[in-house]
Amino acid sequence: MLGALAGDIAGSIYEWHNVKSKDVPLFTEKCFFTDDSVLTVALADTLLTGTPYVENLQTFCDLYPTAGYGGRFMIWAQSKNPEPYNSWGNGAAMRISPAGWAFDDLDTVLKKAAEFTAVTHNHPEGIKGGQATAAAIFLARTGRTKAEIRKYVETSFGYDMSCHIDEIRPTYKFTESSQETVPQAIRAFLDATDFEDALRNAISLGGDSDTIACITGGIAESFYGGVPAWIEEKVYSILDARLGAITKQFTEKYCPK
Template sequence: MAGISIEALLGRFKGCMLGALAGDCLGAPFEMDSSVALSVLNNYINKLADPKVRVPYKAFTDDTAMTQSVAQSLIDEKSFSEVDMAKKFVRAYYKEPRRGYGANIVNVFAALKATNFKDVWAPAALQFDGSGSYGNGGAMRVAPVALFTAAASTEEAINMARDSALITHSHAQGYNGAILQCLAVRNALLSPSSSLNPQEYVEGLISTLSKMRNPREEDQDLCSEGEGHGGFVDSLHVLQELLGRSDQVTREEVVERLGNDVSAINSVPTAIYAFLRALQPIQGIESDSEFLRSIVYAISLGGDTDTIASMAGAIAGAYHGSQGVPEFLGRHCEAWEGALQQAEELHKIVYKNDKP
């Protein structure tokens, strides 16, 4: 744990779950905007921070609904159970179907229910003529896996991230995106406070992906360009270049080179960039909170704002901890207390035999 106390890790668990929730709730109103003016976002955040201003409550979307399901399954089972997790996804959808679920994921849920979860991998694998979904749905909900495997090996984290994604996303980019997001959260969680070097952090992700063999792609070179981890490695190299240029990089260039859509390849690296870029002041963003800057910056890029901001928020929260999350957000985001409770329960499971 690199000198991080168990008590401090509890704050980081909380920060991660709150960050994922806050990014989702704050980003949802801007979803699919081509871009969002920083002046609009500054005004948006200032209103939320003012206790005298009444603003609409920020509801969560399918991103948080599925993150809650992942967390609760890990809490209830105290291990990964694909059947239990699939059942929780389906139960959450049919209880509240108007959370913004995409049509394709709904088809997977319907098939899982119709087959009574006999083979939880099959419905996702049959999608898109057998190629599976390359969307970011597996990545957007994987933060609890990163927390649950905080004391486990990197290999265990990778395998659980992959399996949790395969329930709905069987395309290589879909589950590889979940793996990358899991590693990004986990590495931020375990990085000593105030000493994270962005370039070294990205290099660590590149190194892990480059060394990893995927049991579903035994004969492929994962560092080559294509559908494997190589595509994400290429994006991480671009990310390093952009970080080196700092304020010389426009938001338009970030979108052009990293993406902002619903595909995992065009959103997970973007979320990681938003987290890392926000460690330094960003021209045009008023907030001095590094955590909040990451979410505001992610939203400003437009596109799939709720998911990209949720992923960036999960990483930022895992690094800055709950003490870095502005208190006023708790007044406006749905399910705040629930996120805190799940974080506490996950932490208790992971560190049950340890003392601060």
């Protein structure tokens, strides 16, 4: 989970100022947390407290109204009777990482990922993106190799994972679709040498940089056994007290080093 927040924060300054290079500052004084982090922490809080997820999403949106939510999500979050809006966007995959940590078998991870995704993104592509992200995290944290993770994602979700990140980068453009974000984010992880390199891969694609890096970071954390200490320190220095406290509580319970 902390890796997802790190990706969001690192990518925050590049979403509207895309770069096509890995040789960029990973964190600057202008970095900030976005809705990706806020809603990831909302799910973590649900898993810690049992608060209904829909209630938590609305509560956290109200607590952080300027975090950068999509228009349809804002309407949903402010509704008295929120119903799923058939979205195939990447907004559910970006917030799903806690589900990959909190459950002890893959079937449950897939079931819960679908459940948490479908409260808003009940389109098949939206659900697939949430499940693929959570499954990759679970497989990574339970010792599967990158080759095994890639094969599972390709066979279970039908994503084309054949192109190396260097082949994707030149023509990749901004998109908010799950089907054109999740495979690329997973590939950024697969082609990385370590956690930091995974974030750099994700950011270098351009596009929806904070969300791509958020998804990549969540998987990379689980595969590499955590987040480098200097990045962890940077993340907690940018999160506010509420988000930081929930993140620490979730990490201590579900993400032991």
